Amino acid sequence: MMRSIPPRLRAPVNMLVGGAVIDAIAATVHGPAVLLYFVPITLAAAAGYYVLGGREGDFPDMLRSQSDERQAYRQLKIQALVGRVTTGAAAIAFLIAFAAKATIWPFLLFLTIPCATSFAGWLIYRERPGAGEQHAGH
Amino acid sequence: MRNRVREQRVQLGLSQAELGAALGVSRQTVISIENGRYLPSLPLAFRIARFFDLTVDKMFDPDDEETGP
Numbered sequence A: 001m002m003r004s005i006p007p008r009l010r011a012p013v014n015m016l017v018g019g020a021v022i023d024a025i026a027a028t029v030h031g032p033a034v035l036l037y038f039v040p041i042t043l044a045a046a047a048g049y050y051v052l053g054g055r056e057g058d059f060p061d062m063l064r065s066q067s068d069e070r071q072a073y074r075q076l077k078i079q080a081l082v083g084r085v086t087t088g089a090a091a092i093a094f095l096i097a098f099a100a101k102a103t104i105w106p107f108l109l110f111l112t113i114p115c116a117t118s119f120a121g122w123l124i125y126r127e128r129p130g131a132g133e134q135h136a137g138h
Numbered sequence B: 001m002r003n004r005v006r007e008q009r010v011q012l013g014l015s016q017a018e019l020g021a022a023l024g025v026s027r028q029t030v031i032s033i034e035n036g037r038y039l040p041s042l043p044l045a046f047r048i049a050r051f052f053d054l055t056v057d058k059m060f061d062p063d064d065e066e067t068g069p
Helices: A007-030 A032-053 A058-063 A069-099 A105-124 B005-012 B016-023 B027-034 B042-051
Strands: none
Touching: A007 A032, A007 A058, A032 A058, A058 A069, A069 A105, A069 B027, B005 B016, B005 B027, B016 B027, B016 B042
């Protein structure tokens, strides 16, 4: 479905759909009054992404899903940084919650997910020996 | 690592955007390669060399170490 949407519109459409879901959940839980704050934020974010998507640069190219190898590599490094910082923050939050004798399972969950994902990554992206490839010493 | 991308591009009278379009990369990536801030992958290095009708080792000089990707 996303392929039928012009590249420049993909990120804004994602934001609108995701925002609409969040808005609906917020309205259900807290009442329709919260939409006065949530809907403008969703619309502004989608519009902002649309405007950015029309410009030249690494970020607009990424928004249009038109990253070249350097931009994809940069994106990977950014994602890795986000992962490291998030995991570090979860570890610190876990220690604080543990010391304060607060509920620790949410923080434990956020620590378990990166560990499990890391293990899954080693399995998914492992190098498989090609046909006819021999191990050293054989 | 030094390269001759800028020199060859100027010789052909191409803009960075035109070279980027020919190689299938962005103008920013051409700028980064020309400035030695980004080392292209082997397939892209071959595309660049073939575009200028040169060999990869004529295009990129590994003796002059600058920056990695």
